[in-house]
Amino acid sequence: MSKTQGLIAVFTGNGKGKTTSALGLAFRALGHGQKVCVIQFIKGSWKYGEINAAERFSDLLDFHVMGRGFTWKSDDLDKDREAARKAWKFAADVIREDNYSLVILDELTYLPHYKMIEETEILSVLKNKPGHQHVVITGRYASDRLIELADLVTEMKEIKHPFQRGIKAQKGFEF
């Protein structure tokens, strides 16, 4: 039998469902007893709900929150860049050390998009990842080069958002 072939998957676009899909993939892998590592590059993109739920899988799931938020509104770009570099270095080590079947790099795309790190570095680590390891990358603005490298790419396109109707974020649904 052939060994598992690890995929690089990208969930991008402006619609809801990118992080949530990654979460669903984590849930699926955990169900197979596979080890999963989630690295969250934007503080707060994973919410109370899933963090609580993740505790039922603490034997299989490791969860890391990195960075300071990495927004273009930062009042201290140097600090942001340093945090971004550290976060990416951590992620690159996790990929190389090969202790997980699935590594989720949640909202990673913002780092190269806002020039926090060089995309070439990311692509190089991904190209050399362990063969059977799945890597999922979420976030808007996935670049053409990342899409070219990935095996599976879905664009989540916003057709309608509840905030357009003046509906507030709902517990258990949005957070």
Next chain:
Amino acid sequence: MSKTQGLIAVFTGNGKGKTTSALGLAFRALGHGQKVCVIQFIKGSWKYGEINAAERFSDLLDFHVMGRGFTWKSDDLDKDREAARKAWKFAADVIREDNYSLVILDELTYLPHYKMIEETEILSVLKNKPGHQHVVITGRYASDRLIELADLVTEMKEIKHPFQRGIKAQKGFEF
């Protein structure tokens, strides 16, 4: 404090991530200790991975597989229609009986699309759902009327699929 306002969310389009997003939302809600009901209208769209994982939430999550597959290739359309009607009746009862915070109607869209049931019936049940209950509907071919009724709609657009590269489905990732 205002009561939770239940949303109707639709994940449609031809890309990967529709059912997986619903799964992620289930995971989030379960993390809040909320009760979740998943009704799967196409046999096999939820896979071993998530069904195993769901067992860790058996106190909160109910999972129902309905129907015979409902494909346009059916050799017995009358039987399919009957199964579809039964499945929809079951779902409509679940929504009305109001025992869950989140009801996931996975791949429901195929039923009206293939004329297995009248969409008007579905829309009427959704319009009259309990106010705080979230309902998530997944599947291709979401109709304009369903999109009009929903609060949140994301189109999952396939940019790239691993089968295009001759990569087979991978355990823990695709099933």
